[in-house]
Amino acid sequence: MIEEIRIRDLGVIAEATLTLGPGLSVVSGETGAGKTMVVTAVGLLLGARSDAGAVRTGAKSAAAEATLRLPPGHRSLERAADAGADVEEYDGGAELLLARTVGADGRSRAHVGGRQAPVGVLAELGEQLVVVHGQSDQIRLKSAGAQRDALDRFAADSQPEFPSELEQYRQLFRRWQDARLELEELKNTGRERVREAQSLRLAVAEIDAVDPQPGEDDALKVVSIRLSNLEQLRLAAQQSHEALIAEDFGGTSDATTLVDTAKRQLDNVAEHDEELKSAAAQLAEVGYLLADIATGLASYSASLDSEGPGRLAEVEDRRGALAVLLRKYGNSVDEVIGWADTARLRLTELQDDSGRIEALEREVQDAAGELAKRAAGLSAARTAAAAELSNRVSTELKALAMPDANLVIDVAPASQPGLHGADDVAFLLQPHAGAAPRPLGKGASGGELSRVMLAIEVVLAAVDPVPTFVFDEVDAGVGGKAAVEIGRRLAMLARHVQVLVVTHLPQVAAFADQHIRVIKTSGAGFTSSDVTLLDEDGRVRELARMLAGQEDSATAQAHARELLEDARTTRSLRGA
Template sequence: MLTRLQIKDFAVVSAATVTFGPGLTVVSGETGAGKSLLVDALMLLSGGRGDSGMVRHGAERAELAAEFELDDTPAAAAWLREAELDEDGLCQLRRVIRADGGSRAWINGRPATVGQLAELGALLVEIHGQHEHQALLSRAHQLALLDGFGGHGHLVAEVRAAAEAWAALARRQAELARDGDPGERIDWLQHQFDELERENLAPEAIEELIALHRRQANAAGLLQGCERVLARLSGDDGFGISPLLRQAHSELQQLAADEPALGEAAALLDSAQIQIDEAAALVERLRDGFDLDPERLQSLEAQLARLHELGRKHRVPLEGLAARRDALAEELESLRAAGIDGETLALRMAEAQQAWQACASTLSAARAEAATRLGAQVAELMQELGMGGGRFEVALEPNADARPDAQGAERAEFMVSANPGQPPRPLRKVASGGELARISLALEVATLDAEAVPTMVFDEVDTGIGGAVAEVVGQKLRALGARRQALCVTHLPQVAAQGHGHYRVSKDVAEGSTHSGVRRLDAEDRVEEIARMLGGVEITETTRAHARQMLERAQAG
């Protein structure tokens, strides 16, 4: 429930604070005083579009704030919790519009986007104004009203879910048509994968293969080189390193008899001789292991050629082939997990359409029953609101498109006949502004139990009516106020008298500047205001008596 509204430097209002309680609160004032500015402020705080023209002339910015209690608004409380903007069961909305056109918003003191204001505002306030009546002309809005009246929320959700399931399959079918049957893709990928899987692509295996090929390709050269090295180390002609070292070692041992220090040199040559003999033995052993095997060389060359060909085919170096194989395996697994080919997909789409048809048929039956009840209730209320002999019907027309639709198998069209003897025609084609306002009010009363929003705002919905009809409109608004909070901007005394609370907006000019003020009226002030609305400029005692009588009768009712 709305409890407080604060306005500063907004249009012609320099500063105003308005408190609200339960029931119907009416706002009146002379033409041009700015009665609708309270409604405009609530619209902006609910995410409406703002511009610099709303800032009071000479001010830097307009500031708007509203406070709500959430005891009767569980949906808004849940939204705040989910958005992590909740604050001890209260909701404070604030918005600043700068003279340069910029805008900022806060929810419970924390920065918020205008989109968040709109989402939360839709759960807190429902505004019916001169422009908002136009929503009634939308067939989508009419269908939503019918479903709200009938309490079809769960059925609509089931139909929407079934339609979305079918739509997902339809998108998959379109992808198949564009990309081809995934079976062909799977076959191609499997062939690519099998080619790679047959090879040992581990990095160490590829390194070993390259080393083996290099050794086998150079086996002849290695044999010849080893023979030359062995000849130089231990040649039989006496000119190898090993025989020469033995000769030098022998001479040093003989000389050491006369000079013991030469024995150390002999020992070093002895160590060198051992190492040279070990080197010669290693070279000889390796030489004996070299095998001139043309078939082995050909096999290694073929294996390397396959790897290089795979590298060119997949456009990766040899060391990247393993990663490419793993990527193919992952794509194969993904496609197989999808597991839908054209034939299977068509079968699943048919099943999804049957499921939607079952849900949509149930919803269609419920809508037909609700349409009859809503038409009868609105038609009855139209009689009370001065549209005697008028008729109201809800026509349900099947969708031309046979595909599953998230809104169901039909569309709604509100049909109205404002005059006796004339057949009903679409509301969007026949209703005048005044008729539209009264039909809107009738619908609001008829669908009261379906409404979830705790605060309803009406901006001059009584336009174009008067007399006894105006009194009935006021009574209906008061009845709404008895069920949930209502705020009504009005110029009719019959409506103003029905309010549980009453504010007057007045306009003054001081120092060449226009100021609008908002003041709560007490009992005597209300008599004066109702008298002004009844009698115009000159207020007589008779007019005051009439005003007092209207208030007493309204409050007694």
């Protein structure tokens, strides 16, 4: 709900703060005092189009701010967070700040949670937070989708199984739609899929003919380098082998002989010194190691003798075959193998087109039959709910000075099924018997339209997720008992949601939980307005002014107190 609204330099209001609470709040004041600026401020905070003409004369800009208190997890908090808003959380709820400034040049800026945001974000949040009824372009239930959703909420309240049936229909619709789209794609792209299959078949055959092995390209590169340097490798191995074991190597003894000589010299005296004995043991290990190395070099030389130009040519031919695959299918042999595996899976899928088409045709046909049955069930439930909602709203209209008006809710077959069923839902207003029902907002005055929306909202209040409602012109053109009924119904609505009403009727204002007065002050060359939250005595004086234009009249004040008492009694007796 809205905890506070702050207004600066908007219309005739220089600066004002409205502290609101739960229940019904009314705003009253003399004609021209600036009551509608309160609604204008709310509209700006909901993303309405800005108007430079609304900026107070002489001011550089106008501003509207609001502090909202919301329950934890409210859907608007996530959208605000996505826009970068800072949301202050506390036990049992969260606080969100909205702000809008309009310059004298017409430029507008919006802030959500202290962060600048597009005006469109305010509009998105506004749809979830506040409903304004006043002018025809402010009708919440203007669109067919909004009217269908409202009827569905009402149906869910009176028919507990309806939400489950609607969700089952939606799941089935999505499966039917997915299968139908896949079937259409298979049929429409048949030639392209045949060409794709042929291309994949040739590519896989080419790869299979070469039969590349994981890591083979790197392994062959190593072999190629060795075979390309065969003579240098053989010579180095032989000379190293001779240096280790030959009896004469360049006029000197080989390494094995020298190590053995050194070992034997130490063995002769090892019994006299442990350190020399240890050195002799180490030389023995070196001798064994040199012998192993010499044996390995001999084996390496022998293996080189078995390889030659023929083997090198064979390796290069294999590398050339792999290079052809690398140019077409990947940067390495492993990537080529992975591509081939994926291609085989896709080829299997393409080759099964005929079987898949038959299966999809059966699935689409079966789902369509089941979908029609479920859609018929939804239509029956909506038709029953529409009759009940229409009767209840029409009853409310009769008490709101529209005795001959009826709300007609038309549930008609749609041209094709959709995600929400196979119905077109339309809310129509029949102003009197014999008149053709017309869409909401057409053929009704602003006051009549507000009363129609009040009647609808009163009936839907218990199932509506929006926490705050604002009404302007709801009491235009009525008085007497009808005004009392409007006030009582606003109070009934306020049992479920926060309601803010701009009114000029004392019968309506008497039902308020809190009463706000806009007071105009005129001076030399200027006019301004102030906003005041009235206490009990202030309410009596304001109601006296609204009743007789004489707020100091004892008679008028007595009548005002009687009006307040009657309103309280009516609310108590009728549960409003």
